[in-house]
Amino acid sequence: MKKHHTLALILLVACLSFFSAHPVAADEPQQGDVKKMNLGSGVGLELCFIPPGKFMMGSTAEEKAWATGIEGGAQPGTIREQYEGEPRPMSVSDGFWMGRTEITMAQFRRFVEDTGYVTDAEKAGGVTQVFDHEWDRYYYPSKVVHPWKSVANKSWRDPGFGIPMKEDYPVVCVSYQDMKAFCTWLTDVERKAGRLSPELEFRLPTEAEWAYACRGGSHESHYFWWGNDLMEGKGRFNISAVDFLPNRDTIWPLANAPWSDGYAFLSPVDHYGEKGRNGFGLADMCGGVWEFTLDHFDPEGGHERIHFKDKQQLSVSSPVCRGGNYFDVPGNARCAVRLGIASVSYSDSRDGFRICLGAPKKTVPVPRTE
DSSP states (O other), X not given: OHHHHHHHHHHXXXXXHHHHXXXXXXXXXXXXXXXXXEEETTEEEEEEEXXXXXXXXXXXXXXXXXXXXXXXXXXXXSSGGGGGOSOEEEEEOSOXXXXXXXXXXHHHHHHHHHHOOOOGGGSTTOXXXXXXXXXXXXXXXXXXXOSEEEESSOBTTBOSXXXXXXXXXXXXXXXXXXXXXXXXXXXXXXXXXXXXXXXXXXXXXXXXXXXXXXXXXXXXXXXXXXXXXXXXXXXXXXXXBSOBOTTSSOBOOSSXXXXXXXOSSOOOTTTTGGGGBOTTSOXXXXXXXXXXXXXXXXXXXXXXXXXXXXXXXXXXXXXXXXXXXXXXXXXXXXXXXXXXXXXXXXXXXXXXXXXXXXXXXXXXXXXXXX
16 A cells, blocks of 8 residues: 555656646647637637647548539539549648638728728739629530629629628638738738737638648548538538529529528628537638638649648649638538639639638749649
8 A cells, every 4th residue: 555655656746747847838729719809990800729630631432422413413524523632641730720700801891991902803904703693594515604704893892793792791802812911911910019929920721721620620531520411511501502593583503502591692701600610610611602721732632731833932823722612512512622723813702711820831922824
């Protein structure tokens, strides 16, 4: 009995010695922590802490088959699902903060008001992709007419939906270059105010950070952040669903989620509340709007470390977007879905972004030449 007491005392002393030599920082962020920022003019922004961890990148053959099947509705026979790659374990070694929602109209407006910034779509010769109100159907199989067109007179201020834009809608029709400019502005504002150390910056997430954050802490390769069952997505995300297009008695064609999500186009960010947030507290990680990442697109699949077109020059000409959008069929709004954007100046009324706060990571946007 005395021997057991002696052993317990030795272990206690060892533990106390360890914690004395390795103190735990009281202010070190933990999962569940939320950082609230004031951008001025009554506009706020929330960030959720994402701890380091492991996750699965890519999708299984079974998932790809579902995505191109009756319920998923993605077009079979294309190479799009191949971009996701096979399931493979990856890790994010450093914790970071991520926006609870995509950047909103109000938040982007604060940036423009403060800087006078002009987006790529608003510059001379600039264009953006918007909904074509003259479009009525695809006319398949005789021909294919898509419901989007490139125009020169629309931008984030008026994305051309034909409905009033709300300040809590995600901002769209902004490019990779516009998004980086927003992040630079926010970093400068916070540093000048003494609220941000040189070891951190606001930026777009890397593709690995986004993919990890999207799955909400799950180590498995689920179709959506809540699991594999599409029906469990009811009341959770904005997707092509049973909602009438403006001034019409028709809904989006092709595969639809078999319920109404209340919106034919954009929904307000965090509209679905707690049910629409994943395990990290992030809202709208599937559907809604495509979200850009820092990385250059690799058609073979995503990378654990940031991927560049030219590593030595840190160049990106075709950014990666993730997560699908309000127009997409369910199979195209999964955690693993990824596409390459046409250029760093391209903008679209289906595309937006979500910021993160983490270790600085430089990229150099360059025009595509191929």
